Amino acid sequence: MSHPAKPLIETPRLILREFELDNAFDIYKLNADPEVIRYTGDPPFETVEQARDFLNNYKDYENNGFGRWAVIKKDSNAFIGWCGLKLNEQNLIDIGFRFFRGEWNKGYATEAAKACLEYGFMDLNIKEIIGRVAMKNTASIKVLVKLAMEYWKNDSCKGIENSLYYKISKEQYLKNLKTSL
Structure with a gap:
């Protein structure tokens, strides 16, 4: 992760790319806001060094x-x-997003998440993507609905009881693309 991360996805206003170790302070600050992590089930990082360790050990890519x-x-x-x-x-592919509070209500979560769905279905050939959200997190629920994800079930998620699960299949995604043209 020491190489400069190349842009992976571009939208009209955003670039999505792999994390870099230089993002440690940003990730620390993001998770330090109790409102940002309120519905996530994640504790804040205790130090910037802990955030750096997280990034250094992040192997999903x-x-x-x-x-x-x-x-x-x-x-x-x-x-x-x-x-x-x-x-x-649960071995399901899940879409997630987290933004600084000052960036809320500007459409960034929807813009970035739409681009991630497209990348997942069109470039990675994923068959289904889910979204999990705390029932009280109405802003994130709105994003999942804007993505045309459909309510699937209630379940717990990372210790949060009564979370809502949404999903969309590649087939449904492609059907929605055709009808929006």
Whole structure:
């Protein structure tokens, strides 16, 4: 991860790329905001060094060919959060996103997540992608609905009881593409 990460996905306003060790402070700061991690089940990093260790040991790119990606604003080159795909503990491919509070309600989560779905289905040939969200996290639920993901079931997720599970198949994604043209 010491090489400069090449852009993986570009959208009109964003670049999504692999994390770099230089993102340790950004990741630390992101997870230090109790509102940002409120519905995630993740504890904050205790130090920047702990965030660096996390990034140094992050093997999803090598193990799966995808992972969570740093989200960079094109106009300022600023790290504003992350978005991406993950092979979760249930062996399902899950889309996730997390952004600094100052970037909320600007459409970045939807823009980045749409690009990740497209990459997952079209480039990686994934057959189905799920999204998991705490029932009280209405903003993230809205993003999943905008992605045309459909409610699937209630279950717990990372210690959060009554989480909602959404999913979309590649077949449904392609059907939605045709009808939106």
